[in-house]
Amino acid sequence: MTVLSVEELERLATEALRQAGAGAAQAVPTARALVQADLAGLPSHGVSRVPMYVAHLRHKRVDGNAQPTLAHRTPGTTLIDAQSGFAFPACAEAVEAAIASARECGIGAGVVTNSHHFGAAALHLDPVAQAGMIGIAMGNSPAAMPAWGGRTPLFGTNPIAAVFPRRDADALVIDLSLSEVARGKIMVAAKQGKPIPLGWALDAEGNPTTDAQAALHGAMLPAGGVKGAMLALLVEMLIVSLAGAHFGAEADSFFEDAGNRPRIGQLFLAFNPRGFAGDAVYHARLEALVAAMLSDSGTRLPGTRRVEAQARARQHGIEIPETLEKELRELANA
Template structure:
């Protein structure tokens, strides 16, 4: 059964407010979760609602938090999410980064004391709409070991980038630094499905096809040592510069009880006009895309996400698993 984005957003908004979130916290959070569902990423979509509600009730998220600017210079700003949901803080950070990049050419907006930030590319859509280039990264509760280690130290630490285009959808790249996002294990566990070998290890460090054992163990980094090094880079960027918790200091998202995760995010926004110029940027990006598309079968990064969003709008609805919708409706 199809459900409109507006109806799903209203439902989630209501559920989060009932659990103790203010409208300023619930509205951007609901919009982000629905957008992830419509984009074909249910691991960061509606399946997260019961978890968010549980975190509100357990005090892991402060429902009436108000993100604020904690420190700033011309091209840099630190946003304190005040232990609320990440999405209101990310909205503020992106707006600040765009405004500052327009003035100075480049800006970084970082966030501390934050929560699960969902689909990283979602936050960057506003950057592309402003005709700019954006980079995003975030840490998350420990799920992957350091290179050569066994204990989970780093989160799956997603990174994303967006490159605006004139008259066309932007290039949008979004990836987790684990072999797959940990949310995929959560979805598989709820469905009673197995996972492929190579995604995760159990608590004893052995390869597993059981998603629950994988969640209790550790995720494998994408590309082995190279993925672990990239995860370290993200961890350092979003914690040492902001004071946010390391992934190893944040309790897992997949338990109701636990500490306030106090995670970090960072967004870098670049105005092409400050470098080679907007005309040069537009010509060069289209030249590269044309070269890529000479080979049949090449699909531009982000194209599937934008196609799914357009399809959801055109069909006036999003297909939501019955079990997911029932779990959310029960909370309402």
Template structure:
């Protein structure tokens, strides 16, 4: 596979999005997030999304000229309106404002409404860790999983992420989808002509399938059975009931070019450790747990692999499938 630098790929993705109709600031924010995900080998949330996003701009599912704004605010709570634009600028604004509020109040909750696909949730929490704070991120997504006992896609795959800073080491980073795998993995498998393992998805008739296209038309299975389905319900309520955003079943799938404006939601909780037991106690407790985890030699701290991959990508570039690279180059020249 051809290799390109992070800078080259960010420029390429930005140009493709601008040519499709995105404003420069929106395109740059979105491209940075997608390339950062690609650098961590999160291909389902990486450059494979650029053609999809360009098609949404062309069909009007996304307003490329939208500018996010803080719509509602109290000292420790705020709501950001993404205004039917891509999610990344709105999430950046929400996280920035939540950090500012948490410094003053000890904790802050920021919601985002009228939004779009928000990619790898943990990446949005990097500024929180850099500020020495604890962060949680949630997003709903178009209906892809049934309620427990149900027979139709109602909840999204609804990722949850968390970040816990450490004093002299990289933060602990937890990031998971509430389906057995992220739905974007089916998209990548379909693009690459691969089958998927049985147990990831059901077809539209509720039968197990190894065909990614059939799985995309059907339903994802929740991680952990009923527990995953209940957590998906919690995320729907946090991201939509509190923000006024669309529930998963109200948003058309991201995968086709045509469809409604998804108007889904995201939510971020930021906590300053100094407001509770204090920074010294927090860091000491974190390290006590880390040391206990690492007694077992096969334990890997969450986030460490992604960090190593990102460092390698920074130094050596990112390998991109030739067909995808050609598609990005064509979109950037269109």
């Protein structure tokens, strides 16, 4: 392993994307978002994705010079078309619009269509928490899980995240994919030649497997069995019907260099407590629940590990495999 500063990692990631054809308006926010995932202790959604993004640029699966456009707006809702660019610039616009709507209406929704991989879902919600609002994020993704009882991948891992700001403490952050684990963890295991636990995935023949490579060509298993499968279905229907995006089964795998433009979607919701029972009630009830949780010895608040990881990384730098550093430098011509 090797340790790099946040600034150096952002520079390498940005330059790698630019060398592959992305303009600054796409490369800079995308690189920054990936590094933020590493900062938060989420390496499966961090700069380990840069080689994949570079391959997608080279194979025209993503438009590195796309400019997100406003497709539709009402007082409470906004639809942003990512124009087949990277997700991060379009998602930032959608989140900003959701916050603005929530200030006016109490609740706001920002939806993105014709999009790409949007990384760690919860990180998009930082501006919502900073605005003192509750945030929810979700997105669909290329087919990785079968419908309940089936074996052919149809839905994505379809992550859901939420953030609940606190007045004098770090926000509560909930972030989960609806598969047993995020597919990025299997990607990392495959790159490192490591096995995965039984129960994470099926191979292409529908058999349980511990082979990460076989899992990438098979199907993920839903978290919590039928309940996870139903939640994945919910996200799929909600995103696609509101955004007009591709179903997961219509988007080629992110883990293939060549393929179609995924054109998937994301949804962001912002709830302004002032539009409901008010800030004072929101904070009083939230802190009462937090106190009850912490009264039970051993309880860990959601988001705590992320805050601890960020503090360590800012002080000591970000640790990545030496092979990844070498690959990033080669892609960046650095």
